[in-house]
Amino acid sequence: MTHKMYLFLTALAFFASLSVYAATSSTVEEKFISNVVSVSNLRNKRYCEVLYGDRSFLTLVVKVFSTQGLNDCPEDAWKLITNQTISDAYKASFVRLNGPRYWMIDGVQATGNTVNHERASFGGIEMNLRATIEVGLFKQLQLLWGNPTYQATIVHRNTTWIYKAGSPVYELISPSGEQYVMQSYAQIVNPKLSMADLPMLEKQLQLPKGWSYRTRLLAEDLNLVAKGAAYVLQDNLFNSYQRQ
Structure with a gap:
């Protein structure tokens, strides 16, 4: 699997995982009202994802598991997980470890899918199934010649x-x-990247021509609303952004 395919799948997995949420952890407040999920106190909360899958005919089928809502992906246990151990355990031809990641939103409200309760343990770290991604042959070929960084995806x-x-x-x-x-x-x-680095992150970014990076302090709440579609992208460090 190419680096471009990995970037695309980790991005897509991250985006897909945001539509449903699991049981709450002790530090994240989560409420379920009818078909609405509301989660608060997310800023700088750590989580990880494991992606694995195989090809069915010409389609790459990938399952996405996440620690979101279950635990904070303990570092010692995460370091012991390898692509090979997961590949052997699940007979998978494709494996990617997506994390650690840290939220930079303060909260989220989501509607739509019912909470998924399918759970697995990877190296002792509990994760819930967040999504199943199917990537057709045409999309796989597109990724071989394109650069998905700084490119918005719906x-x-x-x-x-x-x-x-x-x-x-x-x-x-x-x-x-x-x-x-x-x-x-x-x-x-960058395994050492922290929230303290974000104000000066431009020094680590490989910004395309005409792009810029900035920091600003909010004078009032900012709500980014996606009604059926959100436009998201990743930079060269795999940090994720949504269009305002």
């Missing part, structure tokens, strides 16, 4: 990202003026 979901007044937000600005607000940062490319 994600079909109904969510509201909540950023509280007084909180800093970190944004990418496209050449045409579109604003993309960071929804999570990752320690995949």
Whole structure:
């Protein structure tokens, strides 16, 4: 599997995983009202994902498991998980470890899918199934010649990202003026990346021509609403952003 395919799948897995939520952890408040899920106190909360799958005919079918809502992906246990152990256990031809990641939203409201209760343990870390992704041959071939970083992808979901007044937000600005607000940062490319690095993150980014990065402090709440579709992208460090 190429680096481009990995970038695409980790991005797609992250986006897909946001449509449903599992049981709450002790540090994250989660409420279920009818078909609405509301989660708060998310900023700088850590989570990890495991992706594995195989080809069915010409389609790559990948399952996405996440620690979100179950635990904070303990570092010692996460380090012991390898692609090979998961490949052997599940007879998978494709395995990727997506994490650690940290939320940069303060809360979220989501509607749509029912909570998924399928659970698995990877190296002793409990995870819930968040999504199953099918990538057809045409899309796989596209990825061989394209660069998915700094390219917006349409994600079909109904969510509201909540950023509280007084909180800093970190944004990418496209050449045409579109604003993309960071929804999570990752320690995949840079294992030492922390929230303290985000104000000066531009030094680590490989921004395409015409793009810029900025930090601003919110004077009032910012709600990013996706009604059926959200436009999201990743930078070269796998940090994820949604268009405002």
